[in-house]
Amino acid sequence: MITSSVPITIEKVKTSGVKEVNINEVPFGKVFTDHMFVADFKNGEWTNFRIIPYQNMSMSYAMSALHYGQAIFEGMKAFRQDNGNTVVFRAKDNWARLNKSAVRMAMPEIPEEVFMEGLLQLLSLDKEWAPTSENGSLYIRPLMIATEEIIGVKISNEYQFVIIAAPASVYYTQPxxxxxxxxxxxxxxxxxxxxxxxxxxxxxxxxxxxxxxxxxxxxxxxxxxxxxxxxxxxxxxxxxxxxxxxxxxxxxxxxxxxxxxxxxxxxxxxxxxxxxxxxxxxxxxxxxxxxxxxxxxxxxxxxxxxxxxxxxxxxxxxxxxxxxxxxxxxxxxxxxxxxxxxxxxxxxxxxxxxxx
Ligand SMILES: Cc1ncc(COP(=O)(O)O)c(C=O)c1O
The missing domain is CATH 3.20.10.10 (D-amino Acid Aminotransferase, subunit A, domain 2)
Incomplete structure (x- = not known):
């Protein structure tokens, strides 16, 4: 049982999809793990922390990110070690860089504990997706998008922070x-x-x-x-x-x-x-x-x-x-x-x- 200062609700998939794919062979960025972490920014604060089955979002075509480009992301990796443990590489640096991006794009910073707890709890559920092969990894994509439904160039009042993950083999297959x-x-x-x-x-x-x-x-x-x-x-x-x-x-x-x-x-x-x-x-x-x-x-x-x-x-x-x-x-x-x-x-x- 994971204890956390960030109240994250968890809705698990009924059956994991991990057995349906060869995680050591999938092309980069095309297959996603069972779950995702989501948080909403509304009324000036981050709230509604949740891990849910990986799914599409429902959005308005007036969603601010689509028009005015308030959209930032990160890229990091988790690895399956020889002893079977799963580890994430330099996650704190990715969190810090995401917040630098947020400041420059006039978006709200994400607190460290939300980022880390969301990440660790998501990975704890989905760690079986981390490839065991020598060059495989679980690529992790945190992102933040402006979600306010409004036409007009202004700073959005609403955002979503999301973490999704995808098993990955090599990125470049040729020199x-x-x-x-x-x-x-x-x-x-x-x-x-x-x-x-x-x-x-x-x-x-x-x-x-x-x-x-x-x-x-x-x-x-x-x-x-x-x-x-x-x-x-x-x-x-x-x-x-x-x-x-x-x-x-x-x-x-x-x-x-x-x-x-x-x-x-x-x-x-x-x-x-x-x-x-x-x-x-x-x-x-x-x-x-x-x-x-x-x-x-x-x-x-x-x-x-x-x-x-x-x-x-x-x-x-x-x-x-x-x-x-x-x-x-x-x-x-x-x-x-x-x-x-x-x-x-x-x-x-x-x-x-x-x-x-
Ligand atoms: C434009 C650009 N430069 C450099 C890098 C390498 O950065 P990192 O080593 O943090 O992945 C990336 C990837 O994130 C990138 O998108």
Missing amino acids: VKVLIQNTFYRSVKGGIGYVKAAGNYGRSLYPTKLAQDKGYQQILWTDSETGKYIEEAGTMNVMFVKNNVILTPELLETLLPGITRDSILKLARKLNISTEERKVSIEEILKSIEDGSVTEVFGVGTAATIAHITAIGYEDKDYVLPPIEQRKYSSMFDKMLRDIRKGRVADEFNWLMQVK
Whole structure:
């Protein structure tokens, strides 16, 4: 029996759907677990905390989020460890980032205990959905949307906070080629690039489609002021290994401060591997790929963990990187993160939270 300071009502499914799918094989983000956590914001406070069977919502077409974009979300993962336990990775950091997004989008912050209790009780019910495979995980999607029924550009008075979860296998099934983009921009100075607002993703889809039509999986975004500096890649931050230094663009207000990025920088520093967070120009990177000083390029994010980038396209030319088998650093970080999550090594940074 779970005791909690947050009064959560629980309505369980009659029969779990977990036996009907192969949780180790499902495609990313298409199959959802039995339950979801929901909270409503009304009359200035969060209320009506509930875990219910996963279901559709009923809404008005005048719902504010659909028109004026007050919609934010998070992405995090739970893992099945070798000993059978289920753990969540860095959930507190996702909670903190969700609240940063809420502040920027003029939405109410979600109290830590509501987020954590909702999450842990949901996972406690649905933990059998966490894949047992080596690269599988339970992807967790907290989101907040403006639900007031009103036409008119204003801050909504009503919101819903929801947590849903989906078993996930690998995100990228093939190596990733990225295209440098300096015609369209993901974010601008003074904008919302540093938060996880739905609008950041909506605006990225058309340029990403253009890149995909040319055979690239993702875009490498550049800064909108000069178009000369690399910022991040689609749904990942980006890292370069240059002369054995882990180099990554510094966090400006135009970049999402990735939790995976932070984890890798912390692991590198623990191992006394040099790291640099600074401006990274297109010119520097392309030249360094050509002269062989950049030996690895990889995307880092919750969904993909580490995505090896095989080539960077710029102005109709591909700058090809050394083969994946030679990627010493990115493969090492991938293994280190997996070992922590799977419980094979000590959780020195206190990143894991146990699901009961
Ligand atoms: C735009 C963007 N950049 C970077 C990341 C990586 O962040 P994290 O490592 O916290 O998943 C994500 C994914 O959340 C993202 O959507």
